[in-house]
Amino acid sequence: MIHQYKLGGYNIVLDVCSGGVHVVDEVAYHIIGLFENMDKSAVLDATAEAFPQLSTAEIEECYNQVQALKEAGKLFAPDTFQPMAGKLKQKTAGVVKALCLHIAHSCNLNCAYCFASQGKYHGERALMSFEVGKRALDFLIENSGSRRNLEVDFFGGEPLMNFQVVKDLVAYARSIEKEKGKNFRFTLTTNGVLVDDDVIQWANQECSNVVLSLDGRKEVHDRFRVDYAGNGSWEKIVPKFQKFVEAREGKNYYMRGTFTHHNPDFLNDIQQMLDLGFNELSMEPVVCAAGDPSELTEEDLPIVMEQYEKLAQLMLQKDKEGKPFTFYHYMIDLTGGPCIYKRISGCGSGTEYMAVTPWGDLFPCHQFVGDDKFKLGDIWQGVTNKPIQAEFAACNVYAHPECKDCWARLYCSGGCAANAYHATGSVTGVYEYGCKLFRKRMECAIMVAIARALGQ
Numbered sequence: 001m002i003h004q005y006k007l008g009g010y011n012i013v014l015d016v017c018s019g020g021v022h023v024v025d026e027v028a029y030h031i032i033g034l035f036e037n038m039d040k041s042a043v044l045d046a047t048a049e050a051f052p053q054l055s056t057a058e059i060e061e062c063y064n065q066v067q068a069l070k071e072a073g074k075l076f077a078p079d080t081f082q083p084m085a086g087k088l089k090q091k092t093a094g095v096v097k098a099l100c101l102h103i104a105h106s107c108n109l110n111c112a113y114c115f116a117s118q119g120k121y122h123g124e125r126a127l128m129s130f131e132v133g134k135r136a137l138d139f140l141i142e143n144s145g146s147r148r149n150l151e152v153d154f155f156g157g158e159p160l161m162n163f164q165v166v167k168d169l170v171a172y173a174r175s176i177e178k179e180k181g182k183n184f185r186f187t188l189t190t191n192g193v194l195v196d197d198d199v200i201q202w203a204n205q206e207c208s209n210v211v212l213s214l215d216g217r218k219e220v221h222d223r224f225r226v227d228y229a230g231n232g233s234w235e236k237i238v239p240k241f242q243k244f245v246e247a248r249e250g251k252n253y254y255m256r257g258t259f260t261h262h263n264p265d266f267l268n269d270i271q272q273m274l275d276l277g278f279n280e281l282s283m284e285p286v287v288c289a290a291g292d293p294s295e296l297t298e299e300d301l302p303i304v305m306e307q308y309e310k311l312a313q314l315m316l317q318k319d320k321e322g323k324p325f326t327f328y329h330y331m332i333d334l335t336g337g338p339c340i341y342k343r344i345s346g347c348g349s350g351t352e353y354m355a356v357t358p359w360g361d362l363f364p365c366h367q368f369v370g371d372d373k374f375k376l377g378d379i380w381q382g383v384t385n386k387p388i389q390a391e392f393a394a395c396n397v398y399a400h401p402e403c404k405d406c407w408a409r410l411y412c413s414g415g416c417a418a419n420a421y422h423a424t425g426s427v428t429g430v431y432e433y434g435c436k437l438f439r440k441r442m443e444c445a446i447m448v449a450i451a452r453a454l455g456q
Contacts, residue, residue, distance in 0.1 A: 216269020
C-alpha cells in the first residue's frame with residue numbers, strides 16, 4: 001500500500017508497510033500512481049500521453065526504476081505484521097512500565113473544557129496520601145519484571161496542590177531504585193499557578209520533563225483557564241513559565257496548549273508562545289463531549305488543516321532564521337522511528353501503562369478515571385478486572401477494521417483508546433475526526449522531515 005501527496009513543493013510517496021519515504025519527480029509520481037492498476041504497456045502509454053516531451057526510453061527507464069524499488073521491498077511492500085500483533089503483546093503481558101499518579105483530584109483553576117471535570121474526575125475532591133503513593137511505586141516495581149527504566153507522571157487536577165507528597169514520593173523512589181535495580185523518570189504536569197522558586201529548583205533536579213499548560217494568546221487562554229472567581233490565569237502564569245523554562249535552559253519541557261471550536265486558528269497561539277520565548281510546543285485538539293460548545297466541528301476542519309500546513313511552513317522558515325522550534329506532533333524519525341511493536345501495539349494503556357487515583361484504584365489511563373466500569377483493580381490487589389484488561393490487551397492497529405485501508409495506521413498504531421471509546425462506545429472504535437487531524441499532521445511532519453534532511 002502506498003500514499004501519495006504533494007506538499008511544500010515535494011512529490012511525496014509513502015510505502016506504508018516498509019516505512020519507505022520517497023521524494024520523486026512528476027514522472028515517477030505519475031507512474032507510481034498507475035503502477036498496480038495497469039499492466040506495463042498501459043502505464044507507458046498513459047505516461048507518454050501525460051508527458052509528450054519525454055522519449056519512450058526515458059519513460060521506460062523511470063518505470064524500471066519503480067519496478068526495482070518494488071522488488072527491493074521499498075514500494076508496494078506487503079503487510080507481514082498482522083500475525084505478530086497479538087504475539088508481541090503477549091511477550092510483555094503483566095509487565096507495567098509507567099504510572100500516571102493522580103496526586104491531586106483537585107484544581108485551583110476551573111477550566112470549562114476540562115475532560116477531568118475540573119480535576120474531580122466526576123467524583124470527590126481528594127489528595128493522594130504518601131502511603132498510597134508509596135504503595136503505587138512499590139506496585140510499579142513489583143510488576144515491572146526485568147524492565148529497568150520506569151516512568152511516573154505526577155498528574156491531576158493540579159499536582160502542585162499536593163507538592164509535599166510529590167517530593168516525598170520522589171525521595172522514596174530515589175532511596176530504593178539502586179537496591180531494586182530500577183531507574184525512575186519523573187514528569188510533572190502543571191497549570192503553573194503554584195509554581196515558585198522551590199518548585200523550579202526541585203523539578204530541575206528531579207523531573208526529566210515538565211508539561212506546562214498554556215493555550216497561547218491571552219484572550220484564548222483566559223476564555224477557559226480561569227480561577228473559581230472567573231479571573232483569567234494568563235498574566236499570573238506566563239512570567240512563572242518563562243522563569244521555569246529559563247532555569248531548565250530551554251530544554252526538557254513542553255508548553256501544552258488546547259485548541260477548541262473557539263480558536264481553530266491555533267497557529268496564532270503557537271506564534272504567541274514563540275514570542276514569549278517558548279520553543280518546545282504542543283497544541284492539542286480539545287477532548288470533550290459531543291455537543292459541547294468547545295467541540296471542533298466539520299466547519300472547523302478546513303481551518304485546522306490549513307493551520308497545520310502553515311505551521312509546517314513556519315517551522316522551516318524559523319529553521320532558516322536560526323530559530324528552530326519543536327512541535328510535539330511533528331516529531332518524526334524517518335531513519336528509524338518507533339519499533340514495530342510500538343507501531344502495532346500503541347500506547348499500552350491498561351497493560352503497560354495505568355493511572356492511579358488518590359485512593360489507589362487502577363484505571364487504563366487518565367482519560368478513563370472516574371468511569372467505574374473501567375476500574376482494573378487497585379495497587380494492593382493488582383489487576384482483578386481481567387476482562388477489561390483483556391480488551392485493552394487486544395487493542396492494536398489490527399483490532400480496528402476501519403484502519404485496514406488507512407495509510408497512517410503504522411504511525412498512529414490504531415489511535416487513542418479513550419478517544420475511540422468516547423466517540424463510539426468501544427475502545428476498538430475509531431474517532432474519525434481525530435483520524436483526519438492525525439493524517440494531516442503526519443503529512444506535514446513527514447514533509448518537514450524531508451525538507452530538513454535535504455537541507456532546504
